[in-house]
Amino acid sequence: MLDPKYIRSNAEEVAVQLRKKHYELDVKRIISLDSERKSIQLSTEQLQSERKSGSKQFGMLKAKGEDVSELKSSLENINEKLNVSEQALKDIQAELEAILLMVPNLPHESVPEGKDENDNLKIRQWGKPKVLDFEPQDHVSLGQAYGLDFETGVKLSGARFTLMRGQIARLHRALAQFMLDVQTVEHGYEECYTPYLVHADSLLGTGQLPKFEEDLFKTSCEGEATPYYLIPTAEVPLTNIVRDSIVEASALPIRLTAHTPCFRSEAGSYGRDTKGMIRQHQFDKVEMVQIVHPSTSFDALEEMTGHAEAILQKLDLPYCVVALCGGDLGFVATKTYDLEVWMPGQQMYREISSISNCLDFQARRMQARFRGAEGKPELVHTLNGSGVAVGRAMVAVIENYQDVKGRIHVPEVLKPYMGGIEIIQ
RNA sequence: GGAGGGAUGGCUGAGCGGUUGAAAGCACCGGUCUUGAAAACCGGCGUGGGUUUGUAGCCCACCCAGGGUUCGAAUCCCUGUCCCUCCGCCA
Structure with a gap:
């Protein structure tokens, strides 16, 4: 939520800034x-x-x-x-x-103008797509032999659900473990295990409610007074840890990470990415959240982007960093970088991580504060980012590490997590 | 699912329905004292909102939440939430 006092006295200016997000105040x-x-x-x-x-x-x-x-x-x-x-x-x-509660956060001045993802600004590129002397397969055809089972996923739960078994299931687990270890050991995030069901207050705090209820799965249990919602990202439980609290300035920044499943209804994405496990109702993600002093949030944004990039670099996966344009920017974000990883099967870069600075937008909704220099409570700034999406990372590994025989080579950094398996075949 | 007990300021903990936003202690901040520190003593110390050029002053609200009784509620009544104890069930 924006500061009501600020809107009151600067309504016109706020309206101008929000037009960059294609929102009319x-x-x-x-x-x-x-x-x-x-x-x-x-x-x-x-x-x-x-x-x-x-x-x-x-x-x-x-x-x-x-x-x-x-x-x-x-x-x-x-x-x-x-x-x-x-x-x-x-x-x-x-x-x-x-x-x-329905007014989005203001876009930062550095955010490029634009309507949709086509107007996003490429910031940098790391690595180069490998030149292959054979026609690359996509993860759908590659993975099926090793336990990527779309048919059974559909049988169990319907469209946008996938069953993983055997070596593919292990590869998926290895990726999550690897990411969590990097974020905790190398980047100083505190590992958390969070609830996957949260109540409405938490979703209001991070901005999924009231505007995006249709994107969420909601429980309806006999005798249940208030419904639970399945988390669409660990950002929700992690960020809400500081809801309704005043932390000491010396405790900042707070760095939190968790590996959780994420549940999204994908309402409005009918027909998009129906093939494969790019877009699922349930997917795993290692999430990073930082609660920071307002003066450092943009530094933290760059830092967190680096933390997500580190994962892709260690996996030796080519990627681009793009700055989202105004029209593509999310509701709570003032600035967002997306990481897009190279997918040889699709011959294109696909989003695998999104890192956002929310300024005090979520903090105001949550009443999350720290005690400032004069002893007065001030709103913290919150950031969140994926470090990174596990399912999509696995798709990228499968497609980037394939060989002419349709085998999948295990990335160096994952070998300790794969019990010494070098090649999935 | 059944039976009880509880929820007050950063913490502990008082509070006959009426100058109680709330005693006291701890913690914290400032001062006196001291070579310095401790102790002691003195003073300060909740949050949100409104008004305002104002981080000044003033006003309002807040003792888990929501209703109710009353001229007046932290205090009485109802409902809900959460926590604790015991029984049952359960990974």
């Missing part, structure tokens, strides 16, 4: 609702003040044994007006809040 509505809010709040607080002092006086008069009937009726009168006024205030505040 209803300035008129917000201004008029807020001025209405102001007058109602003022009169409500005036009435509250009158009741407060009147009741205090009531107590004193009664203690002295004096007559209170007149005061009582005047207080009853105030209460009548107050009830109406308080309800009106509550309504308009809720209305304003509902609007503000």
Whole structure:
């Protein structure tokens, strides 16, 4: 959420900045609702003040044994007006809040203009696609012999679910273990095991709710008071660790990582990437989250991007770093880098990681703060990034490490995790 | 699923329905004292919102959450959430 005070006094400027994200802010509505809010709040607080002092006086008069009937009726009168006024205030505040929760974060000035992923800006490239002297296969045809079982996945759960068995299942596990070890041991993230089901408050904090409910899987359990949601990313539990808390400045930055499954309904992506395990309802990811001092969040963004890149470099997978353009930028992000890995089977670079700085946008929703230099609580900045998506990384490994015989060579760094297997064949 | 007990400021912990946003202790910050430190003493020390040019002042709200009773609720009533103990079930 943006700072309501800031929007109030800089509505036009905010609207201009949000146009970069192709979002049209209803300035008129917000201004008029807020001025209405102001007058109602003022009169409500005036009435509250009158009741407060009147009741205090009531107590004193009664203690002295004096007559209170007149005061009582005047207080009853105030209460009548107050009830109406308080309800009106509550309504308009809720209305304003509902609007503000739907307004996206402001894009950073360095974010390129653009409409969709075609306008993203390539920042750098690492490695080069290998020149092969044979026609590369894609992971679908390559993997099936070694345990990548799409048919059974569909039998068990339907479209966008895959069963992995045998060596492929092990390769998948090896990748996750390897990533988690790199992020914890080399990059200083604290390993976490998080709940995979969270309640709505957590999703509101990180910005998936209220706007993106349709992208989530939601439980409906007999006798359940409030539903649970399956996490769409470990960003949700990891970031919400600091929700409603004030941490010491000396505790920052907080670096957290977790390997979790992620669940997404993929509503609105019908027909996209239906083949293979590029786009699944359930996929694993090693997530990185940083909770930082506001002055360091952009440094942290570069650093985290490096942490994700390290994984691909160690796996020797060619990739590009792109800066998302305004139109492609997510709801909570002020700036995002995507890592796109080379997929020989598709002859193109595909997103494998996304690293975002959210400034205080999530922190404000979560009331996540630190104690600043003057002792006053200030909002932290939050960042999240994948380090990296496990399923897609496995697809990249399968396709990039294939040989002419359709075998898959195990990347050097994964060998310790594969029990000495050098080639999957 | 059944039976009880609980939730108060960073922590511990008081709080007959009425000058209680809340005692006290600890922690923390400033000061006095000291060569320095400790101790002792003095003072300060919650969060959110509003108003405002204002991190000044003033006002409002907040004692798990939401309702209710009352002129007035941390205190009484109802509902919910969470935590603890015991029984049952269970990986």
